[in-house]
Amino acid sequence: MEETIIAQRRQKVEALREQGDHPHANDFRVTHTAAELHDLYSDAERWTLEALDEAAVKVSLAGRVRAVRRFGGMVFLGITDGSDVCRPGDDTPIGRRDFQAALFKKVLRDAHPQSWQRLDLLDIGDIVGVTGQVMRSKRGELSVNVAEMRILTKTLRPLPDKWHGLTDVSARYRQRYVDLMMNDEVRRAFRTRSRVVSQIRRFFEARGYLEVETPMLQSIYGGAAARPFNTHHNQLDMPLFLRIAPELALKRLVVGGFHRVFEINRNFRNEGSDSEHAPEFAMVEAYEAYGDYDTMATLTRDLVQRAAR
CATH class of the missing domain: 3.30.930.10 (Bira Bifunctional Protein; Domain 2)
Known part of the structure; x- marks a missing residue:
């Protein structure tokens, strides 16, 4: 099964190359992280749908696709970029911050049709870069109204199950990078260790x-x-x-x-x-x-x- 998925994704890599897209691009410039986006615009009373539309804030974000939801001429991507939510009044990480990218066919069809076409080559686990205007959906969710979407890194292997994560203990130690993708507790442990080492260093220097x-x-x-x-x-x-x-x-x-x-x-x-x-x-x-x-x-x-x- 996995071999079939890998073969299909290799074909998509070649399709990206044929249409002029590098499957492992390194020229995308990020203006905000997901955490910064939410810190700036999550106040729903201040940043209403109308206020965001009037402000017309342009942003560029990049991250790994964790979810794809398709509704006819609309596609919503759930993307995580590794930025963390911190405890109020502190810099202690307590969770991972994702963001939603909204792609509308009627908008992209004329403005940037290639972005809509790239959705056919997109898989969960791919790293994408999106540029667009900050908006709020009808359900109130902070999102990016995408004007351009690029596949920056095409993943070949499927991610572990979204809900159960990486459960094999041996694999978690041998493939820590996958464990970090799937397990927020492990990410917090890494950041906590870094903070402890910094505290130890400052303790001795003082x-x-x-x-x-x-x-x-x-x-x-x-x-x-x-x-x-x-x-x-x-x-x-x-x-x-x-x-x-x-x-x-x-x-x-x-x-x-x-x-x-x-x-x-x-x-x-x-x-x-x-x-x-x-x-x-x-x-x-x-x-x-x-x-x-x-x-x-x-x-x-x-x-x-x-x-x-």
Whole structure:
């Protein structure tokens, strides 16, 4: 079944090329994200159908098609562009923002007939770019009245089921990009991790710690009891190891005169893996001259409290 779908979509790729459209275009310019569009014009009392029509705001947005609804001479596309809805008064992402693109045959037939013809080559999962005027549908939904639509990236493989998403746990880890398309919880986890790392960095910098980067390739591995990954430096003809911890290099920096140092980086341990242990992982490690166990215990407590805010 999937092979048949892929073959059909390859034919559509060739059809796009024949009509002069690049199936993987990179020359579309976006003016707004879906989140920005809703932030600016979602107030239905201020931006009524008539007010939007009078303002005649032109926008260009791009995103992945998640739904196609056809009603004779009207087609509505549900498009997601990766922008997120944030909690009011905060920048914490709480969901993904989509937008609706409305294509009317009677409008495009004269203004841009090629846009209407491209709908025959469109599939769910394709990335499209739309340019048009901000409008509100009769049901009150904020939309873009499309004056031009381009298929920017033609997808070959079908997306997982819209309602059930990607359920195979192994596939979710191996194809994280697909999981990100389908699962808002995973997207939030990625953004939350980024915020936590930023908080950790600011925490150390505010206390006078210098962020450093120490070598990944080491001639002597240490700082932990673990099996390393081995490699070989051809020019120097010497064995090297992917580091299992940055401890030794960080302590040398303290000896060199930097009394407070920290590093957020990758470590590698050639051992078993499970849901809580990976051969490659990120770790924060810090050292302070003249500090003791109590110093680092207090630092760690404050760090966890700050990162969890």
